[in-house]
Amino acid sequence: MRPAVAFVMVLLWFSTAARAGDVNVYVHTDDGHPVADAVVTIVPASEIGAAAKFSWPMKVVQHKLAFDPFVLIVPVGAQVAFPNFDSVSHHVFSFSPAKKFEIELYGRDETRSVAFPTSGIVALGCNIHDNMSAFIYVTDHPFAAKTDAEGKATVTGVPAGTATADIWHPRSTAPGQRVAQSLVVSPGTTTLTRELELRAQRKVRHGSY
């Protein structure tokens, strides 16, 4: 790479960084309860074409007969690890169009990896434990985060200007489980609050049979 080109690129990066801001999104139900595990994606009106890359670990752990995390955002093409920390086996599967797979994970720390080359939502299940459930949100948008227990998601480094906030939750009653709303991202911190209607949580009641 010629030094001049590199210099221009650094300059460009600084100029966009200067015009970028953080977006705090608060998601709650109509009775004010915070909604955790909602995926917030900020899509700038003028797409900047940056590749998605996230700071959290690309893994879904099986621990105490549950998946952790319940929702994992990964970039398209990500390699996700599935470590089994339980002493019992799990048989993880998905029949979602974005990724069909099954992996057998025997007890005591066995790990397998799976690639997710297509954007979309991958619903995970375990064929041995009916009540195990989780979601992998495969996206090619770089500005995405999920809400924490307080219902807050922070998306950093979003280019200032008009954008769309896209919010997805597995139990949302909206079509496609997602709602969208436009916003203007300012260079500092932009705050957005959004109400989400959720379906009641469904417990699996199959007893020991």
Next chain:
Amino acid sequence: MAHIRIAGLALALSLSVAQANEADGLWTFLDDFSGRLDVRAIAIDGERSWLKDSFGKTRFGNGEDLEGRFVLANAALVWQPQVMDWNLAGYVHAQANPGQYNGVDLVEAFLKWKPVPESDTRFSVRGGVFFPPISLEHDGPAWTPTRTLTPSAINAWVGEEVLVLGVEGTVRTLVDEHELQLTGAVFQNNDTSGTLLTYRGWAMHDTLATMFGDFAIPDRGPAWSGFYATQAPSTEPAREVDGRFGSYLRLDWTPPGPATFNVLYYDNHGNPEVVEEGQYGWRTRFVNAGVAVDLDEDTELLAQYMNGETVMGHWMPPEGWMADVGFASAYVLVSHQFECGLLAGRVDWFEVRDRNYEWIDDNNDDGWAGTISWRTPVREWATVVAEALYIDSDHPARVDQGHEPSQQELLLQLALQIDFK
């Protein structure tokens, strides 16, 4: 020399690898086992238990010298091997307790085939010995209730007299956010189902039928013994006498929202005229309806209603079958999860209606019960449960043993449940 040394090293290496594999294999094998130990302290104010040939409806009653000491309520071992490549899972449940006929006996043993789902429509098949899916309360290890110590009258009866050897298939699908599940089975080995319900009435306890065990029928008067001369003094719950197949069908409906509904119809197609070693075929049929609702995030309501009938023996004019009863019961159980434990309260109602020969054997039974239970985990592997069970019942056959037909029973239990995993 060098060769020998290398060969020796290779041998030692491969041996240690093999050993490691063997150890792994042993660990994997042991991981398929889990267990539950249940020890109790009890206080009683009620008649002698049906498990001691009387009409007491609780598991522990007066006259057993149980107060002031610890009682082993149960020691259960469950083996759940997996063959994931074939989507096969095994389930074998053995248990030991002083109350059952054999010191150690098998309860359930089945093999389940459950292919990995490829769409929202999923299916599974299991074959072996199991309890039909009736109880909403038994989702604990080794077929134990998880909200109370003592299950409802309905599910106590399922646990003692509705254990089948059969093949069961299940299909589950989603239709517009409504989950529908259909379960059907054909079975044998449940011909004597109804014997205890008729001769003893309803009861509330957590004793389970075992594959090779039996339960004593309460002692009755000489008229009864003469009338039922060919009936053995005990009943074997997992017995096939007529060679016929029984069947059941269950439908589950879970609409969007916090409630799920199910209904089951069971008919053992027993031949009431067949008797083998004192074990009669009983024609037992019933409908069970169940509902589970999450009232809020921490509060749950379970309810079941069962209504059925059973006949046994020969058709004897003028009144008909030797035994012919209708039975019904219902309960509502509400439980609330607190930070430090689970509080559960349940009200049961039950009745048996004798339809003939009441002057020889009056099998009527009426009553209600209240249960209150507090469950708190003390370690990851240990739980303490305190429960009060009160049953008020009217059972005319108590007169045969010289007791008042109307009895009030109170059982207080403090349990320590230890789980091995």
